[in-house]
Amino acid sequence: MTKKEIAQNFLKLAASGHPHEGFRLYAGENFKHHNVHFKGDADTLMLAMEESARKNPNKIFTIHHILEDDNLVAVHSHLKQTPTDIGFAVVHILKFKADKIIELWDLGQPIPSETINENGMF
Numbered sequence: 608m609t610k611k612e613i614a615q616n617f618l619k620l621a622a623s624g625h626p627h628e629g630f631r632l633y634a635g636e637n638f639k640h641h642n643v644h645f646k647g648d649a650d651t652l653m654l655a656m657e658e659s660a661r662k663n664p665n666k667i668f669t670i671h672h673i674l675e676d677d678n679l680v681a682v683h684s685h686l687k688q689t690p691t692d693i694g695f696a697v698v699h700i701l702k703f704k705a706d707k708i709i710e711l712w713d714l715g716q717p718i719p720s721e722t723i724n725e726n727g728m729f
Contacts, residue, residue: 611673614680614701617708622668622686624660626653635707642713652711663688671729678703685729686715693718696728 608616613633620629630638630653638649645651660666667690672683680701687694695715702710718728 608706609675610678610680610701610703610706611675613703613706613708614682614699615670615673617701618670618682618684618699619668621656622660622666624657624664626656626660633708635704635709638709638711640711640713642711665689667694683729685718693720 617629617633620626620632630649634649639647640649640652641647642652642655645655667685667687669685670682671685672681674681674683680703682697682699682701684697684699685694686697695717697713697715700712700714701708716728722728
């Protein structure tokens with residue numbers, strides 16, 4: 608698998624309520640993340656992802672762009688907690704060591720109901 612495919616599979620498993628599987632398959636030893644709302648270890652993030660999936664079982668996660676540069680992959684996506692939710696534009700940056708994800712950053716911006724920019728967020 609390519610790093611892009613690994614990143615895509617990992618994020619889709621996490622969004623669909625299967626983060627344990629995603630971490631088991633794709634996370635490397637000493638995985639760390641930079642989400643400011645949780646401790647920086649894999650177990651804490653995995654539990655938060657599970658809780659999010661329980662609270663929002665109809666979550667919709669759509670990937671629009673995936674970019675790869677050496678050991679980094681960036682994923683630009685649209686995350687909706689419910690089908691009627693406007694959602695967030697999200698960028699995940701995943702750092703790899705060989706074929707395992709060892710570090711993760713995530714940045715999100717709420718999608719406004721009205722926007723001046725005619726190009727949209729995607």
